[in-house]
Amino acid sequence: MTRDELTRKILATKRAKGLTWKTIVAEIGGGSAIYLTAALLGQMKLRPEQATRAAQLFGLEAEEQSLLQEIPYRGSLPSAPPTDPLIYRFYELVQVYGTTWKELIQEEFGDGIMSAIDFDMSIERQPDPKGDRVKLTLSGKFLPYKEY
Numbered sequence: 001m002t003r004d005e006l007t008r009k010i011l012a013t014k015r016a017k018g019l020t021w022k023t024i025v026a027e028i029g030g031g032s033a034i035y036l037t038a039a040l041l042g043q044m045k046l047r048p049e050q051a052t053r054a055a056q057l058f059g060l061e062a063e064e065q066s067l068l069q070e071i072p073y074r075g076s077l078p079s080a081p082p083t084d085p086l087i088y089r090f091y092e093l094v095q096v097y098g099t100t101w102k103e104l105i106q107e108e109f110g111d112g113i114m115s116a117i118d119f120d121m122s123i124e125r126q127p128d129p130k131g132d133r134v135k136l137t138l139s140g141k142f143l144p145y146k147e148y
Helices: 003-017 021-028 033-040 048-058 062-067 085-109
Strands: 112-126 133-144
Touching: 003 048, 003 062, 021 033, 021 048, 033 048, 033 112, 048 062, 085 112, 085 133
Parallel strands: none
Antiparallel strands: 112 133
16 A cells, blocks of 8 residues: 555545534644644654554554655646645745745754744644735744855
């Protein structure tokens, strides 16, 4: 079984059981909703105890449970640019504001990058009379380039 096949199986079971990500995260426990969802979608790995609980919840075989604990090959978008409208908006944000973010971050911190490994993220709903808003908070460690 491949990790992609396992992801499809997890999503099919989620759908068949009528589960929500909130319910799944509460059952598996031990991590943020973002991390655990990413792990079940094949982008992160689970700790052994989390993989055991996921296997029970989704009716997974031992091999599939082990696969949840392996370091994944990251990057799940099938095409560039992405075609899903919601994901495309992130691509669009980077296309429009990427150079601005780069300039402002590097003016403040110097020559370097924002880590996507040592990274925190939260997603919140903000009620608004004109339509609810999505609030994303991204916080990555700054890593300066070394000078030789």
